[in-house]
Amino acid sequence: RELIQNAVDACNYRKLADKHYSPAIAIEFNNDVSTITVRDNGIGMTQHWIEKYFLAIGISFYQSDEIRDVYRNPRIDFGFISQFGIGFLSSFQVAAKIIIQTRQAGFPGLMVTISGLRDYFDVKILEEDCPVGTEVTLILKESKTNYCRSVEYTGYLKTNIRFLKVPVELKDNNGNTVTI
Numbered sequence: 001r002e003l004i005q006n007a008v009d010a011c012n013y014r015k016l017a018d019k020h021y022s023p024a025i026a027i028e029f030n031n032d033v034s035t036i037t038v039r040d041n042g043i044g045m046t047q048h049w050i051e052k053y054f055l056a057i058g059i060s061f062y063q064s065d066e067i068r069d070v071y072r073n074p075r076i077d078f079g080f081i082s083q084f085g086i087g088f089l090s091s092f093q094v095a096a097k098i099i100i101q102t103r104q105a106g107f108p109g110l111m112v113t114i115s116g117l118r119d120y121f122d123v124k125i126l127e128e129d130c131p132v133g134t135e136v137t138l139i140l141k142e143s144k145t146n147y148c149r150s151v152e153y154t155g156y157l158k159t160n161i162r163f164l165k166v167p168v169e170l171k172d173n174n175g176n177t178v179t180i
Helices: 002-017 046-053 066-069 087-093 144-148 148-162
Strands: 025-029 035-038 096-103 112-113 121-125 133-140 166-170 177-180
Touching: 002 035, 002 133, 035 087, 046 112, 046 121, 087 096, 087 133, 133 144, 148 166
Parallel strands: 025 166
Antiparallel strands: 025 035, 035 133, 096 112, 096 133, 112 121, 166 177
């Protein structure tokens, strides 16, 4: 849920700058349900954003003065979900490793690899082009793969994200696609 909320915020932020933009979020399970990938076509991140906000515990870009400086119109209701800058940490309840690929328009793509909550992270510039947006791949702890069945996850998503204004597409480990 936290990764989807981050994706929704990224899509909403991109929509502020581009009224013709169509937001999209996709969730995909690999065949043996050992990885879950959450992909959005939102604003993406720069290295500055990754270092200052994403990898800093308790600091949310969407609650920062930096975002308000970009859009000085006090009548804009940002409506961002992210409040505290800690939601991403919940990924480590199930993930042994997390790989993030992200790109903001006008900047190179980046790959962030986090091997554990108490470990270092690695940020690399991607040589190949990647689309604008963010892709987060959770490589699940072996002990958690039994709890992450795509059918159960679909039910959970339908219950918890049904009121979001951004479509979420789920591709299960059998290749079936459902739009929630």
